[in-house]
Amino acid sequence: MLLFSKERWLQCGEAFSIAFGILARFAPIEVRVMNPEVCASCSFDCRDRDGECINCYECLDLTDDRDCEWNLRHFAVGLLRDEKVSLSMAAFVILMLATVTFDGFTATPLFGSLESNLFALVPFIGEWRITVIDTLGLALFPTLFLVVYLFVCRLMVVTSRTNLAVGEMARAFVFSLVPIALAYHLAHYFSYLLIQGQLIVPLLSDPFGFGWDLFGTASYRINIAVVGARFAWFVAVGSIVLGHIIAVYLAHVIALRNLKEPTTALRSQYPMLGLMVGYTVISLWIIAQPIVESSTGG
Numbered sequence: 001m002l003l004f005s006k007e008r009w010l011q012c013g014e015a016f017s018i019a020f021g022i023l024a025r026f027a028p029i030e031v032r033v034m035n036p037e038v039c040a041s042c043s044f045d046c047r048d049r050d051g052e053c054i055n056c057y058e059c060l061d062l063t064d065d066r067d068c069e070w071n072l073r074h075f076a077v078g079l080l081r082d083e084k085v086s087l088s089m090a091a092f093v094i095l096m097l098a099t100v101t102f103d104g105f106t107a108t109p110l111f112g113s114l115e116s117n118l119f120a121l122v123p124f125i126g127e128w129r130i131t132v133i134d135t136l137g138l139a140l141f142p143t144l145f146l147v148v149y150l151f152v153c154r155l156m157v158v159t160s161r162t163n164l165a166v167g168e169m170a171r172a173f174v175f176s177l178v179p180i181a182l183a184y185h186l187a188h189y190f191s192y193l194l195i196q197g198q199l200i201v202p203l204l205s206d207p208f209g210f211g212w213d214l215f216g217t218a219s220y221r222i223n224i225a226v227v228g229a230r231f232a233w234f235v236a237v238g239s240i241v242l243g244h245i246i247a248v249y250l251a252h253v254i255a256l257r258n259l260k261e262p263t264t265a266l267r268s269q270y271p272m273l274g275l276m277v278g279y280t281v282i283s284l285w286i287i288a289q290p291i292v293e294s295s296t297g298g
Helices: 006-012 015-024 036-040 057-062 087-105 109-121 123-160 166-205 229-259 262-297
Strands: 029-033 068-072
Touching: 006 015, 006 057, 015 087, 015 166, 029 057, 036 057, 087 123, 087 166, 087 262, 109 123, 123 166, 123 262, 166 229, 166 262, 229 262
Parallel strands: none
Antiparallel strands: 029 068
16 A cells, blocks of 8 residues: 555455455445546546446545435446446456355365376375365366356357457457356355354454353354255255346346447347356255265264
8 A cells, every 4th residue: 555555456456455455346335426527536437438436435435425426226237337346346246256165165075086197197296285185276266267257258249240359349248247256155154153153142242262251141052953955055056046036137237338239239148148047056965065065973
């Protein structure tokens, strides 16, 4: 922040700020700067093609309450903003999708088997074998996701017979994948939130570990029965399916906006639909694996 300014670092360099900013596009709340003169002083090209400035850090610092509005909007509307999307932003969205998928994949029996086989093949690395194998997997997953996404975008160009380049197509549609990332985050971490999240109860009474018991909850122990496997599975399935339905809808709206002709837009969506259905199947398979494995072992 000292080198590049607070606003520029938060908007372009700080990974968690960028990630939460992307997820916030799905949210039903926005802050809109109404005065174009404020945006003229902003170092970002913050106004989109519709002339709207939404959730811009710098403009919010430059303006007062008279020139900004807190608005309610429909969920996911922020993902449909007509704006320029950089290649780095498109790659970052793919990275968000790939890393959480890899995190889930590491819990499957298939990954355990692959890890064991690779462990035996690289004895020369010594005690670093697991770290190297997992790091390579973490690097390969985003690369694979990016290659598949670009291939699908190439198919979209071919099926729609448009003059758009593959890179333009990829940037235009990448935010339609955000509901999938949100849905998979919810599905993957829902049980963790409800079970490990109970630790807040004893921490309320002893936040600093000094042995306090301010509210009589310091002795509380986690109840793992608070969420059953069946309930967690239905939540996971429901969120993944709903997230993909929203993603398909957003992609269709973006196609109509960019390709104009309804028939052309519809043809472009067949490859994207195939990608989303395929990822739905993979996501459900990953979510099911630990449950299937544990039930088999029992």
